[in-house]
Amino acid sequence: MTQGFRAPAQPATARGFRHPGRVISGAFLTAVLIGTALLSLPLATPGPERAPFLTALFHATSAVCVTGLVTVDTGTYWSGFGQGVILALIQVGGLGIMTLATLVALLLSRRLGLRARLIAQAETKSLSGSDVRRVIGRVVLFSLACEAVAAAVLTTRFALGYDEPLPDALYSGVFHAVSAFNNAGFGLRPDNLMGWVGDPWVSLTIAAAVIIGGLGFPVVFELLRSWRRPRTWTVLTRITVVVTAVLLVVGTVGYLLAEWRNPRTLGPLSAVDSVMAAFVAGTMPRTAGFNNLDISALQPETLFLTDALMFIGGGSAGTAGGIKVTTFGLLAYVLWAELRGDVDVEVGRRRVPPTNQRQALAVALLSIGVIAVATFLMEAMTDFSFEQVLFETISAFSTVGLSTGITPALPPGAQLLVVLLMFVGRIGPLTLASGLALRDRARRYQLPEERTIVG
Amino acid sequence: MTQGFRAPAQPATARGFRHPGRVISGAFLTAVLIGTALLSLPLATPGPERAPFLTALFHATSAVCVTGLVTVDTGTYWSGFGQGVILALIQVGGLGIMTLATLVALLLSRRLGLRARLIAQAETKSLSGSDVRRVIGRVVLFSLACEAVAAAVLTTRFALGYDEPLPDALYSGVFHAVSAFNNAGFGLRPDNLMGWVGDPWVSLTIAAAVIIGGLGFPVVFELLRSWRRPRTWTVLTRITVVVTAVLLVVGTVGYLLAEWRNPRTLGPLSAVDSVMAAFVAGTMPRTAGFNNLDISALQPETLFLTDALMFIGGGSAGTAGGIKVTTFGLLAYVLWAELRGDVDVEVGRRRVPPTNQRQALAVALLSIGVIAVATFLMEAMTDFSFEQVLFETISAFSTVGLSTGITPALPPGAQLLVVLLMFVGRIGPLTLASGLALRDRARRYQLPEERTIVG
Ligand SMILES: [K+]
Numbered sequence: 001m002t003q004g005f006r007a008p009a010q011p012a013t014a015r016g017f018r019h020p021g022r023v024i025s026g027a028f029l030t031a032v033l034i035g036t037a038l039l040s041l042p043l044a045t046p047g048p049e050r051a052p053f054l055t056a057l058f059h060a061t062s063a064v065c066v067t068g069l070v071t072v073d074t075g076t077y078w079s080g081f082g083q084g085v086i087l088a089l090i091q092v093g094g095l096g097i098m099t100l101a102t103l104v105a106l107l108l109s110r111r112l113g114l115r116a117r118l119i120a121q122a123e124t125k126s127l128s129g130s131d132v133r134r135v136i137g138r139v140v141l142f143s144l145a146c147e148a149v150a151a152a153v154l155t156t157r158f159a160l161g162y163d164e165p166l167p168d169a170l171y172s173g174v175f176h177a178v179s180a181f182n183n184a185g186f187g188l189r190p191d192n193l194m195g196w197v198g199d200p201w202v203s204l205t206i207a208a209a210v211i212i213g214g215l216g217f218p219v220v221f222e223l224l225r226s227w228r229r230p231r232t233w234t235v236l237t238r239i240t241v242v243v244t245a246v247l248l249v250v251g252t253v254g255y256l257l258a259e260w261r262n263p264r265t266l267g268p269l270s271a272v273d274s275v276m277a278a279f280v281a282g283t284m285p286r287t288a289g290f291n292n293l294d295i296s297a298l299q300p301e302t303l304f305l306t307d308a309l310m311f312i313g314g315g316s317a318g319t320a321g322g323i324k325v326t327t328f329g330l331l332a333y334v335l336w337a338e339l340r341g342d343v344d345v346e347v348g349r350r351r352v353p354p355t356n357q358r359q360a361l362a363v364a365l366l367s368i369g370v371i372a373v374a375t376f377l378m379e380a381m382t383d384f385s386f387e388q389v390l391f392e393t394i395s396a397f398s399t400v401g402l403s404t405g406i407t408p409a410l411p412p413g414a415q416l417l418v419v420l421l422m423f424v425g426r427i428g429p430l431t432l433a434s435g436l437a438l439r440d441r442a443r444r445y446q447l448p449e450e451r452t453i454v455g
Numbered sequence: 456m457t458q459g460f461r462a463p464a465q466p467a468t469a470r471g472f473r474h475p476g477r478v479i480s481g482a483f484l485t486a487v488l489i490g491t492a493l494l495s496l497p498l499a500t501p502g503p504e505r506a507p508f509l510t511a512l513f514h515a516t517s518a519v520c521v522t523g524l525v526t527v528d529t530g531t532y533w534s535g536f537g538q539g540v541i542l543a544l545i546q547v548g549g550l551g552i553m554t555l556a557t558l559v560a561l562l563l564s565r566r567l568g569l570r571a572r573l574i575a576q577a578e579t580k581s582l583s584g585s586d587v588r589r590v591i592g593r594v595v596l597f598s599l600a601c602e603a604v605a606a607a608v609l610t611t612r613f614a615l616g617y618d619e620p621l622p623d624a625l626y627s628g629v630f631h632a633v634s635a636f637n638n639a640g641f642g643l644r645p646d647n648l649m650g651w652v653g654d655p656w657v658s659l660t661i662a663a664a665v666i667i668g669g670l671g672f673p674v675v676f677e678l679l680r681s682w683r684r685p686r687t688w689t690v691l692t693r694i695t696v697v698v699t700a701v702l703l704v705v706g707t708v709g710y711l712l713a714e715w716r717n718p719r720t721l722g723p724l725s726a727v728d729s730v731m732a733a734f735v736a737g738t739m740p741r742t743a744g745f746n747n748l749d750i751s752a753l754q755p756e757t758l759f760l761t762d763a764l765m766f767i768g769g770g771s772a773g774t775a776g777g778i779k780v781t782t783f784g785l786l787a788y789v790l791w792a793e794l795r796g797d798v799d800v801e802v803g804r805r806r807v808p809p810t811n812q813r814q815a816l817a818v819a820l821l822s823i824g825v826i827a828v829a830t831f832l833m834e835a836m837t838d839f840s841f842e843q844v845l846f847e848t849i850s851a852f853s854t855v856g857l858s859t860g861i862t863p864a865l866p867p868g869a870q871l872l873v874v875l876l877m878f879v880g881r882i883g884p885l886t887l888a889s890g891l892a893l894r895d896r897a898r899r900y901q902l903p904e905e906r907t908i909v910g
């Protein structure tokens with residue numbers, strides 16, 4: 001499988017990619033540690049005092065894992081240097097996950113039917129150094145191009161619409177564009193995006209960057225090449241597009257219905273602004289984590305809907321977190337096939353093999369398990385309500401970054417738990433899924449078959 | 456498959472059992488409607504006024520579905536006649552679900568390996584009228600025997616330990632024994648079992664009846680015959696025993712750790728009483744619903760643990776609710792096989808086929824979906840906290856009957872939702888699983904295979 005990886009130019013990659021989990025977790029851990037060191041410098045804060053270790057670790061992890069949970073106000077607690085470090089960590093984390101996930105997808109490409117689409121090459125078992133370079137180049141180019149467009153729109157709007165001086169507008173535009181495309185959710189204001197809730201230029205630009213970044217590179221690349229021919233789409237693209245569209249509608253309608261009369265959220269807005277705000281708010285749980293509404297003022301049913309959307313997350317091989325829309329969508333197709341009585345699970349005109357179905361089940365069950373245990377532990381460590389704690393753990397694990405506001409008040413142990421959740425949530429599902437998918441284990445002799453009753 | 460069912464003596468059964476879902480839901484609906492009519496009689500309440508329709512419907516459903524959620528105090532609101540009706544409905548509901556579920560299991564017995572064990576007959580495709588009568592006879596005999604033993608112990612204790620007059624002690628003993636064996640959770644006191652929290656005779660007798668009733672008839676029957684030879688156990692019995700034991704330990708330890716210092720629950724008790732109370736409390740979510748502790752005083756983490764235990768529920772083909780320990784256990788075995796990289800899922804020395812795994816997935820996913828939608832709706836209908844509402848919907852759907860105390864205060868719409876949840880939760884998983892399992896659908900031509908990335 002790794003013939004091409006043995007080229008002398010790529011020895012580290014070659015060795016590592018037989019165990020993608022180690023490469024990915026090693027790379028992210030290194031980035032977190034460097035980020036923690038940089039944010040611990042006196043230079044990173046405006047005053048003479050350094051940030052405490054836990055604060056530096058928390059924000060470095062939050063940035064590298066493009067989560068966006070914060071215990072301090074990004075715009076005032078950190079100096080220009082500190083904010084620059086955070087921005088760089090977001091960019092490194094976002095590019096890193098996109099690149100690594102796309103490479104894993106390529107390794108699986110024989111099974112995914114992606115190779116021809118991604119690197120215009122016949123399906124073979126090898127992945128050469130030039131393939132790797134080409135993928136990295138395309139991911140970087142695509143990311144920077146999207147971010148540049150979003151930054152240009154935002155800068156123009158900040159300069160013309162809010163009379164900000166050009167350097168300030170440019171800085172804020174770039175920061176928000178990078179944060180949005182990488183689904184990081186970091187803002188520069190204490191109220192995040194709430195001040196722009198009625199501004200379509202800012203809100204919709206950020207929402208568009210979030211959605212595109214969250215689709216994942218393989219899907220975006222396939223859409224760019226063949227959006228006119230949906231019949232040719234891979235299973236990956238088909239599920240991602242369908243489920244993303246459904247979840248956007250569910251999120252928008254859910255927020256509209258539940259918050260329409262809430263005086264602290266959509267209540268004061270006009271009908272048009274309400275629809276726009278609900279659309280943007282419904283986009284963010286998947287899994288950007290910007291907030292244009294006050295999360296702590298949401299109705300309980302809206303928080304619960306958001307829990308579900310955050311858990312599902314965004315597209316595979318992108319900057320989004322969660323179990324991924326592909327995992328959720330595949331399980332939905334499996335359920336549908338079971339209820340219809342179909343032996344095979346068919347997506348479009350393709351059959352998804354049982355091993356692939358079982359991977360989706362494993363990712364979903366393990367994620368539920370991690371969130372359940374973390375919620376239990378955090379309930380035991382704090383006095384916050386179940387609602388708040390569950391929201392926080394799902395937000396951290398799915399690298400969303402939305403919060404009911406309890407993050408800064410968490411005791412150190414609970415903050416460390418959040419750090420762990422963000423890290424595991426960022427690299428866990430990808431390494432788990434790729435580890436499961438890369439493995440080929442021979443079937444042993446078969447035992448006699450027997451069933452059990454379920455239900 | 457239904458050769459035997461066509462015997463003239465059993466025409467209704469014959470026709471119905473080709474669609475077990477219709478038989479089961481029809482039978483339960485009839486019982487609920489008769490119960491509602493009886494509880495609506497003036498005779499059912501002590502005073503001259505009748506119970507309102509919604510109250511009668513709610514308690515008839517709660518009794519037939521052996522749930523135990525109540526909006527009024529059973530011991531004072533209903534007359535002796537009313538209490539008798541509730542007791543009869545519990546007995547009918549419990550026997551009904553045990554009998555019907557065991558018959559469904561027998562229909563599947565060729566695949567379950569149960570036939571020889573249950574009716575001492577070679578594996579054939581038919582299920583004759585005499586088989587049906589034999590199963591019903593055994594279920595009734597076994598139920599009444601267990602209830603008689605429990606009633607004897609309880610009556611003796613009530614008479615000797617609490618100086619109750621014999622008729623009162625006998626009535627209370629029988630009521631609690633029937634309620635316990637059928638996992639109904641109805642009590643005669645406003646505080647349910649809380650007054651007996653330190654009484655091992657009462658607490659442990661009820662816990663034992665709950666556990667035995669909740670294992671399910673096929674499992675109990677197999678254990679009675681071959682408890683010395685675990686190697687010969689069916690997959691059903693093996694999973695049920697293992698998972699039940701694990702969940703009892705998790706429940707007991709979880710309650711002990713989380714409530715040890717809580718002054719409103721275990722705090723005031725001695726160490727020995729605390730362990731006993733934690734064991735009994737940890738037994739009840741699977742899915743008896745008696746409470747020996749004040750549920751509204753539990754820590755949030757304990758409520759969450761209880762949510763999980765209630766969702767999982769008890770054994771298949773018994774009086775317990777939930778997705779069943781077999782469903783949960785089978786999914787755990789699937790996850791374990793996936794993480795190990797095994798192609799086959801093996802339980803004991805048997806291989807569980809992929810179709811059976813997919814049924815478990817379908818039951819779990821649909822249950823999650825129903826609970827999620829119901830929680831969202833009930834949040835929108837009421838002002839109770841998310842914690843309380845989630846607990847209530849899981850308790851209703853899994854026919855547990857524990858409550859944080861909000862049931863009587865629910866508005867009529869939410870009470871109707873609870874009625875619906877109890878009914879769907881009682882018959883849903885069984886009819887779904889049997890419907891899925893009874894179906895044999897031919898594989899059509901196969902489409903080309905393609906995978907997607909998950910995670
Ligand atoms: K985020």
Ligand SMILES: [K+]
Pocket residue numbers: 521522523638639640742743744854855856
């Ligand atoms: K119950």
